[in-house]
Amino acid sequence: MNQATIENAHPLLEVRNLSHRFAGARPGVWAVQEASLQLYPGEVLAIVGESGSGKSSLLNCIAGRIACAPGQVHYRRGSDEQWVDVHALPERERRQLARSEWGFVEQHAAEGLRMNVSAGANVGERLMAAGERRYETLREQGRRWMEAVELDPERLDDSPRAFSGGMRQRLQIARNLVTHPRLVLMDEPTSGLDVSVQARLLDLIRQLVSRLQLSALIVTHDLGVARLLAQRTLVMRQGRIVEQGLTDRVLDDPQHPYTQLLVSSVVAP
Numbered sequence: 001m002n003q004a005t006i007e008n009a010h011p012l013l014e015v016r017n018l019s020h021r022f023a024g025a026r027p028g029v030w031a032v033q034e035a036s037l038q039l040y041p042g043e044v045l046a047i048v049g050e051s052g053s054g055k056s057s058l059l060n061c062i063a064g065r066i067a068c069a070p071g072q073v074h075y076r077r078g079s080d081e082q083w084v085d086v087h088a089l090p091e092r093e094r095r096q097l098a099r100s101e102w103g104f105v106e107q108h109a110a111e112g113l114r115m116n117v118s119a120g121a122n123v124g125e126r127l128m129a130a131g132e133r134r135y136e137t138l139r140e141q142g143r144r145w146m147e148a149v150e151l152d153p154e155r156l157d158d159s160p161r162a163f164s165g166g167m168r169q170r171l172q173i174a175r176n177l178v179t180h181p182r183l184v185l186m187d188e189p190t191s192g193l194d195v196s197v198q199a200r201l202l203d204l205i206r207q208l209v210s211r212l213q214l215s216a217l218i219v220t221h222d223l224g225v226a227r228l229l230a231q232r233t234l235v236m237r238q239g240r241i242v243e244q245g246l247t248d249r250v251l252d253d254p255q256h257p258y259t260q261l262l263v264s265s266v267v268a269p
């Protein structure tokens with residue numbers, strides 16, 4: 001989908017003036033400060049910046065996992081097309097949203113998986129939470145999604161502990177996608193993996209996002225990941241968004257001195 005088509009649609013997510021300060025942080029030090037963004041259906045937006053710039057905090061605030069004060073996260077819910085204020089939703093409804101229409105891919109797969117149940121149960125669990133009870137359907141969907149993320153469906157009953165890092169990450173993606181979410185939040189989904197494993201996983205994410213027309217927010221410190229996956233990129237520094245725009249524009253013609261530094265430190269020999 002090209003950007004003009006994307007922006008002709010109504011946004012799916014609107015983040016307004018979002019700020020977060022961790023308890024105990026030094027006075028005046030904010031993890032996120034006055035961040036505003038919009039995400040459109042079918043769009044991938046990368047959040048880049050150096051370590052400690054507030055990328056994960058912003059993602060966690062958007063997901064409703066940590067409080068934002070002040071600020072708001074508005075989401076156009078698919079079940080009734082109503083705009084909801086994510087932080088004002090009752091906890092039960094927010095959890096329901098997180099389990100159905102939203103996905104969250106953790107940087108460390110072990111945090112996004114249940115390591116003491118089988119691969120198939122990891123996928124089936126989310127479907128069960130969405131109301132599916134038939135054992136055969138759960139197994140069949142487990143196999144189907146393992147195949148979709150290029151895992152051997154014969155390993156349905158294996159523990160994720162028996163999987164490699166890259167395989168666990170694939171399984172975590174399958175677990176997230178089985179309920180056909182509209183919005184997926186990913187926190188450094190490929191970091192910590194071997195370079196060749198990263199490349200395959202990125203390619204898989206790119207295919208899935210396009211095939212399923214997902215909207216996604218991807219936190220990454222790797223500008224190559226932003227270039228490959230995201231139509232738009234926003235740059236964070238010390239908790240603030242300092243620049244945002246089309247990925248090619250931001251990376252090829254950065255306007256903010258910090259983005260210029262970030263880009264040049266990648267291309268420097």
Ligand SMILES: Nc1ncnc2c1ncn2[C@@H]1O[C@H](COP(=O)(O)OP(=O)(O)OP(=O)(O)O)[C@@H](O)[C@H]1O
Pocket residue numbers: 022023025030031049050051052053054055056057058221
């Ligand atoms: N649980 C926490 N308690 C207190 N301060 C925190 C906590 N998590 C993050 N911070 C602080 O908030 C700021 C932003 O951190 P955050 O993890 O959001 O950055 P990041 O850009 O995602 O970094 P990285 O790329 O290293 O994961 C940092 O100053 C960090 O020290």
